[in-house]
Amino acid sequence: MFRCLGIESSCDETAAAVVEDGTKVLSNVVKSQIDIHTAFGGVVPEVACRSHMEAIGPVVEKALSEADLTLDQIDAIAVTHAPGLVGALLVGVSMAKALSVASGIPLIGVDHIYGHMYANRFAFPDTQYPIINLVVSGGHSSLYLSRSEIDHDLLGSTVDDAAGEAFDKVAKILELGFPGGPHLDKAARGRDPKKVYFKRTYPEEFDFSFSGIKTGVLYHVRGQKGKGSLTLSPDEIADVAAGFQEAVVDMLTKQTIRAAKKHSVPRIAVGGGVACNSRLRVKLTAAAKKEGMEAYFPPPKYCTDNAVMIAGIAWPMSKAGLYSDLSLDAVPTKVYRATRPN
Numbered sequence: 001m002f003r004c005l006g007i008e009s010s011c012d013e014t015a016a017a018v019v020e021d022g023t024k025v026l027s028n029v030v031k032s033q034i035d036i037h038t039a040f041g042g043v044v045p046e047v048a049c050r051s052h053m054e055a056i057g058p059v060v061e062k063a064l065s066e067a068d069l070t071l072d073q074i075d076a077i078a079v080t081h082a083p084g085l086v087g088a089l090l091v092g093v094s095m096a097k098a099l100s101v102a103s104g105i106p107l108i109g110v111d112h113i114y115g116h117m118y119a120n121r122f123a124f125p126d127t128q129y130p131i132i133n134l135v136v137s138g139g140h141s142s143l144y145l146s147r148s149e150i151d152h153d154l155l156g157s158t159v160d161d162a163a164g165e166a167f168d169k170v171a172k173i174l175e176l177g178f179p180g181g182p183h184l185d186k187a188a189r190g191r192d193p194k195k196v197y198f199k200r201t202y203p204e205e206f207d208f209s210f211s212g213i214k215t216g217v218l219y220h221v222r223g224q225k226g227k228g229s230l231t232l233s234p235d236e237i238a239d240v241a242a243g244f245q246e247a248v249v250d251m252l253t254k255q256t257i258r259a260a261k262k263h264s265v266p267r268i269a270v271g272g273g274v275a276c277n278s279r280l281r282v283k284l285t286a287a288a289k290k291e292g293m294e295a296y297f298p299p300p301k302y303c304t305d306n307a308v309m310i311a312g313i314a315w316p317m318s319k320a321g322l323y324s325d326l327s328l329d330a331v332p333t334k335v336y337r338a339t340r341p342n
C-alpha cells in the first residue's frame with residue numbers, strides 16, 4: 001500500500017490531500033483564495049503567498065484528519081514545485097521539506113501540469129496509452145503525446161496567452177466578474193454562438209494563440225481604440241461571450257483532433273481549469289466521436305487546482321524511483337518547447 005500526502009500551492013488554492021495507491025482518494029482539502037483576489041479582479045502574487053502561509057498548516061492537518069491518518073502512516077510527501085507563482089510554490093515546497101525532514105518520509109517534487117494530466121485517472125483508471133493530453137488552465141495551454149502517466153512529449157503550446165487567461169481577460173472586458181472562466185461560461189449558456197463571430201487563429205501545428213481574439217473582443221465592445229465604455233445590453237454581452245467561447249473552443253478542438261490524427265492516437269484527455277468549460281466538453285467530445293476517438297474529461301473538482309492530482313501522480317513516480325532530495329526548488333516557469341523536425 002502506498003499512501004501519499006499531496007500539497008499544492010502554485011497559484012491561488014492552498015490544497016492538501018491523501019491518496020492511496022494512485023487513485024483511492026482518502027481526503028481532498030482545497031482552500032480557495034477567490035474571495036481575497038476578487039477585490040483586485042485578478043490574482044495578486046504577494047497576497048496569494050501570505051494567504052498560503054496562513055492556510056498551509058491547517059489545510060495539511062485537515063487532509064490528514066479527514067483521511068483518519070497520522071503523519072507516520074504516510075509513505076511519501078508529494079508537492080507541486082513547478083510551474084506557478086514562485087512565492088506561492090515556495091510555501092508548499094517549504095512545508096513539504098519541513099515535514100519530510102522532521103518525519104523521515106520521502107519527498108516527491110511534482111510538475112503541476114503533469115498533475116493536471118493525471119487527474120483523469122481518478123475517473124478513468126483503466127484508460128490506455130498512448131493518449132493525447134490537452135492541458136488548458138489559467139497559466140498553460142499545451143498539447144502532449146503521452147506514453148504513460150509520467151512520460152509526456154510536448155507537441156505544442158500557446159504562443160501568447162493561456163486559454164484560461166483569455167477567458168479571464170475577456171470576462172473582465174465584458175465586466176462579468178472574477179474568476180472569468182466560470183462566469184463567461186454561464187453568461188454564454190443558451191445563447192446563439194454564431195451571432196457574434198471572432199476570427200479563429202491556427203499557428204503552426206500544434207500551437208495555440210489567444211491574444212488576437214482577446215483584442216478582437218476589446219475592439220468589438222469598446223470601439224476601435226478599445227478605450228470606449230461598455231455600452232452593450234446584458235443580452236448583447238452574453239452574445240459576445242458566446243461568440244468568444246465558441247472561437248476558443250473551436251481552436252482548442254481543431255488542434256487537438258489534428259494532433260490525435262497525425263499521431264494516430266484515438267484517445268484524448270483534457271485537464272486544467274478550462275476543462276470545466278461546458279461548451280468545450282460538448283464540442284470536443286462530439287468532434288472526437290466523429291473521428292472514432294474517445295475524449296475524457298475529469299470531474300470539475302479535479303480540473304481546477306487540487307492536491308489529489310499531486311498525491312495521485314506520486315504513485316507512478318514512486319514506482320519509477322522519481323524521488324526528490326532537499327535540494328528540491330520552487331521553479332516558476334518551465335519553458336518547454338516542442339521539438340520539431342526541420
Ligand code: KG4
Binds near residue numbers: 164179182
Ligand atoms: O487549473 P486552474 O485551476 O489553475 C491554473 O493552473 O491556472 O485553472 C484556472 C483557470 C482560470 O483561468 C479559470 O477562469 C478557468 O480555469 N476556468 C474556466 C472554467 N472554469 C475555470 N474557463 C472556462 N470555462 C470554465 N467553466
Ligand code: ZN
Binds near residue numbers: 112
Ligand atoms: Zn492548475
